[in-house]
Every structure is written in structure tokens, then in C-alpha cells.
Amino acid sequence: MSQWSDTRILDLLGIQLPIIQGPLAGATTSAMVIAVARAGGLGSLPCAMLTPEQIRQEVQAIRQATSAPLNLNFFCHQMPAPDAERAARWKAALEPYYRELGADFDAPTPVSSRAPFDLVSCELVEELRPEIVSFHFGLPEPALLARVKATGAKVLSSASTVDEAIWLEQHGCDAIIAMGYEAGGHRPIFLSDDLNTQVGTMALVPQIVDAVQVPVIAAGGIGDARGIVAAFALGASAVQLGTAYLFTPEAKVSAAHHRALRTAKDSQTALTNLFTGRPARGIVNRVMREIGPISPLAPAFPLAGGALMPLRAKDEADFANLWAGQALRLGLELPAFELTRTLAEQALAKLNRS
Known part of the structure; x- marks a missing residue:
């Protein structure tokens, strides 16, 4: 599958398919990461709810199963005063x-x-040397970010507005995840706490594409091949899907969450x-x-x-x-490997017909 019209993310991250598995804290397993990586997408391990030793164990399991690039994801919040x-x-x-x-x-x-990215996290990145490090809620302090980049890791972070995207580019991001209002899980909002600033994916992606020079990854409300095609039409170089992977058997979700995903x-x-x-x-x-x-x-x-x-x-x-995101009704009951390959094949077929 080398016929993608925009290969900037493929070239930047060293992956075969422009599909990133969203880092779903509490639900992502090493099995999910491995399956997505083997399919050619980018597997993402969320680290905010894991101890350093748990991160080491998960990364070891992933590295033993695949040599594909790995994304470690961290939160960049400040812990509040009691x-x-x-x-x-x-x-x-x-x-x-x-x-x-x-x-x-x-x-x-x-x-x-939820653990914020700190010196211990930075030392862990230096030890484990993931190919990609992604952040949520902005970026870590400049000294820590410089150490991450010194490992050779490509840095991603999420923006919910054009202003956030510009800020991320100015502060060293190699690519930006444009996360629309439709996305499930935590909003990446970090320059403001006003929810009225949040923008839908269809409006957000092309405006961020126009505002920055680095590649843009579309996220939010993308649940099938049609959404991937739409993201590429808006100028995105790849997509990140989260809710779609909650329907896979590799997802670690409770019985209540499983039932709600399939009935809501x-x-x-x-x-x-x-x-x-x-x-x-x-x-x-x-x-x-x-x-x-x-x-x-x-x-x-x-x-x-x-x-x-x-x-x-x-x-x-x-x-x-x-x-869960707003596209939950598009969820497919497929293993993570098959889901990744199916979405890519269907999207590529549609793109090549257009």
C-alpha cells in the first residue's frame, strides 16, 4: 500500500499506513499496540496511568513482538495544589x-x-528510546522536551484550535494531531479552559493545515474509510482513531463500557x-x-x-x-490487525477512485 498521495507522515514516522491507533489510557494493551504495528499503522502506548516498571514491561513485550516504530504517549498537565x-x-x-x-x-x-511527564518520564524515554513520543495537554517544559528530541524521537502533540497548533509548531512538534470536538476521551485543550473555543474536525483540520508547515494528523469523528478519505481531502497526512479500537478484542474495557459502546x-x-x-x-x-x-x-x-x-x-x-467519540456507531467488530488493514484498504480504494 504505497499509493498514498501524501506520504509525509509515513516518511516521518517510518510506518506503512497513515493510521495511528489513539493512546487510550486504561484500555490500550500491548497486544493492541503490537497488532496495529504489525498491520503497518502506528501503535501507541498510553503511559499516564502506568508506573515506570509497567511501561518497561509493556515496551519489552512490544519490542519482542515487532520491530515497527512505537509511540509512547504522556500527559503534560500540572498537578493541582491540594x-x-x-x-x-x-x-x-x-x-x-x-x-x-x-x-x-x-x-x-x-x-x-494521572502522572504528568516529568524527569522520571524523560529518563525513561532516554532508556527505552521509542521512535515517537506524543503528548496531550501541550508539551513538557523546554529542557525536558530538548532531552526527548535528543534521543531522535519524533514529537507529536494534539491541538484543539489553530492557536494551539501554531504554538505546538513553534515549540518543536514534528507533526500535529488536529483533534476535533467529536473525539472521545480528554480534550487536549491547553491554551484556554473555555470549551466554547472547541472546533469540529471538518472545520479544524483544514485551518490547521493552512496555518502550519508540519504534517497534520486528523482525529475526532473518524470511524471508517469515509472519514479517512475526508481527512485526506481536508489536507491531513494521516488519521488517529481511538474509539474504533475500543471495539477490538485487544481493548481492555469493562463489561459496562463494552455494553455501552455497542448500544449507545x-x-x-x-x-x-x-x-x-x-x-x-x-x-x-x-x-x-x-x-x-x-x-x-x-x-x-x-x-x-x-x-x-x-x-x-x-x-x-x-x-x-x-x-467514546461521536462516531461510535461506526465501530467494527474486528481484531486490531484486521481493523487497521481493512480501514486502510477501503480508504485507499476510495481515494484511488476519486
Whole structure:
């Protein structure tokens, strides 16, 4: 499959197909990464919820199975200062659910965490030497980013606006993921916290393509070959798919999440800050409906999820994050290798007919 009209991402990242498996924190397994890599796409290992030793073990498993390029993905948030008063107000808002489900309201609140990219993460990149390092919520501090680039790794990050894309290019990104409003999981928003700034994929991609010189990867609302063709028509050099890979047997999702992915309608996702403190798109469930998907009470990222953990243990469907994008109804029940190859073959056939 070398007939792609735009090969900039293929050449830059050393992959065969312009398909990037989105780094789905908590759901991506080494088996998924391996399958996508073997198919010719770019496998991405999300590292924010893994310990350094777990990252080493996953990378070792991947390297033993394939010599294809590997993407390690990290978050670039700043950990918030403790705010006991805000945490107490948030837990108090959830107290009726504790009483209803028989959870111990007076027990210490569990800690919900996502690790930001730091010196330890940087040293891990220097040790493991992935071919690609991608970031969410901007980029790490310049000194750490310089060390990452010194390893020879290509650097990617996600933009939700043209301003963010320009900033990323100016600060050293080799390619930019243009993530539209439709995408599942956390918004990459980092220059503002105003959700009114968020733009849909069809409008965002061509404007970012026009604004930067580096290759652009389209993400958000792309679930089949038609979406890939549309992304290329808008000027993207590749696509990143997340929700599509949640339907693969390699995805590590709960029974509740599995069921919701296969039954929810296209209109049943929303941006919410309830589960982590930062806006992310997921399938609407009870707690989102009753509290409202966005609440000022939710503690800052990544702390909001702690108070929900005891409720999640009692009822996952109603109190867990069920991340998914708006194209979830396009999901195909295929293994990750077959999904990657099928999407590429179908997209290439459509592109070559046009």
C-alpha cells in the first residue's frame, strides 16, 4: 500500500499506513499496540496511568513482538495544589449516591491520579528510546522536551484550535494531531479552559493545515474509510482513531463500557469533567445526567475521580467514565490487525477512485 498521495507522515514516522491507533489510557494493551504495528499503522502506548516498571514491561513485550516504530504517549498537565474544601464539597454532592448504594461515605477518599511527564518520564524515554513520543495537554517544559528530541524521537502533540497548533509548531512538534470536538476521551485543550473555543474536525483540520508547515494528523469523528478519505481531502497526512479500537478484542474495557459502546446512540455522548476534573467525551450515564456533565464542584484534574471510585465499585455503568467519540456507531467488530488493514484498504480504494 504505497499509493498514498501524501506520504509525509509515513516518511516521518517510518510506518506503512497513515493510521495511528489513539493512546487510550486504561484500555490500550500491548497486544493492541503490537497488532496495529504489525498491520503497518502506528501503535501507541498510553503511559499516564502506568508506573515506570509497567511501561518497561509493556515496551519489552512490544519490542519482542515487532520491530515497527512505537509511540509512547504522556500527559503534560500540572498537578493541582491540594484543596480540601473543594474536595469536601464535591464528595458532599455525591453523598446521596453513597447512601443509596451502601458505600462508606466516611472512609478516606481514594486518590485518582494521572502522572504528568516529568524527569522520571524523560529518563525513561532516554532508556527505552521509542521512535515517537506524543503528548496531550501541550508539551513538557523546554529542557525536558530538548532531552526527548535528543534521543531522535519524533514529537507529536494534539491541538484543539489553530492557536494551539501554531504554538505546538513553534515549540518543536514534528507533526500535529488536529483533534476535533467529536473525539472521545480528554480534550487536549491547553491554551484556554473555555470549551466554547472547541472546533469540529471538518472545520479544524483544514485551518490547521493552512496555518502550519508540519504534517497534520486528523482525529475526532473518524470511524471508517469515509472519514479517512475526508481527512485526506481536508489536507491531513494521516488519521488517529481511538474509539474504533475500543471495539477490538485487544481493548481492555469493562463489561459496562463494552455494553455501552455497542448500544449507545450517536447523540448519547457529551463532554464531562465529573470523572477526572478535565473535559472529556464519554457516553452519558446516570451521574452525568443527574449532576450535569460539567460541574464547577469537580476538583481539578486529575483528582475528581477519587470520590467516584467507591460508587464505581458498586455500579460501573452509572458511575464510571465510558469514554467514546461521536462516531461510535461506526465501530467494527474486528481484531486490531484486521481493523487497521481493512480501514486502510477501503480508504485507499476510495481515494484511488476519486
